[in-house]
Every structure is written in C-alpha cells, then in structure tokens.
Amino acid sequence: MKKYILMTLTCLAVLLASCNQTEKNKVDRKVDNAKESVNDAMDKAADKIDEGTDKVKDTWNDAKENVKENAQEAKKELKEGYNEAKKEAKDKLN
Numbered sequence: 001m002k003k004y005i006l007m008t009l010t011c012l013a014v015l016l017a018s019c020n021q022t023e024k025n026k027v028d029r030k031v032d033n034a035k036e037s038v039n040d041a042m043d044k045a046a047d048k049i050d051e052g053t054d055k056v057k058d059t060w061n062d063a064k065e066n067v068k069e070n071a072q073e074a075k076k077e078l079k080e081g082y083n084e085a086k087k088e089a090k091d092k093l094n
Contacts, residue, residue, distance in 0.1 A: 005038055 009031060 005034075008034075
C-alpha cells in the first residue's frame with residue numbers, strides 16, 4: 001500500500017517539475033491532502049486492530065475463568081460421587 005502511495009507521490013513530483021507555480025501549489029495541496037487522508041485511514045485501521053485485540057484478550061480471559069469454574073464444579077461433583085459410591089460399598093460390605 002505504501003509503495004503505491006510513494007509511486008503516486010513520485011509521479012506527482014515529476015509532474016510538478018513541468019507545471020507553473022500555481023499548478024504546483026494546487027498539486028502540493030492535493031498531495032498534502034492525500035498524505036493526510038492516508039495517515040488518517042492508517043490511524044483508524046490501527047485503532048480498529050487494537051480494539052479487536054482487546055476484545056480477543058477479554059474473551060480469552062473470560063473463557064479461562066469459565067474453564068476454571070467448570071473444572072472446580074466437575075471436581076466437586078466427582079468427589080461427591082466418589083464419596084457416595086464409597087459409602088454405599090462400605091454399607092454393603094458391613
């Protein structure tokens with residue numbers, strides 16, 4: 001993307017060399033506007049990427065927390081089932 005922008009700017013610079021001063025000023029303003037537009041677009045894109053990254057991190061952290069909670073619940077249920085089975089086995093043996 002930057003290569004195309006640089007090539008465009010280079011072409012404009014060559015054209016400037018053959019234009020009169022008024023035309024050069026117009027082209028300079030257009031080039032400056034183009035640079036500003038490109039910079040604004042790149043800043044917006046970077047901001048969107050940062051927002052997306054933050055959302056992914058939040059989702060990942062939420063998922064990790066859910067896995068921990070579910071693992072604790074499963075551990076508790078397994079322990080309760082084990083203790084119940086152990087008690088039933090003990091009662092049958094006595």
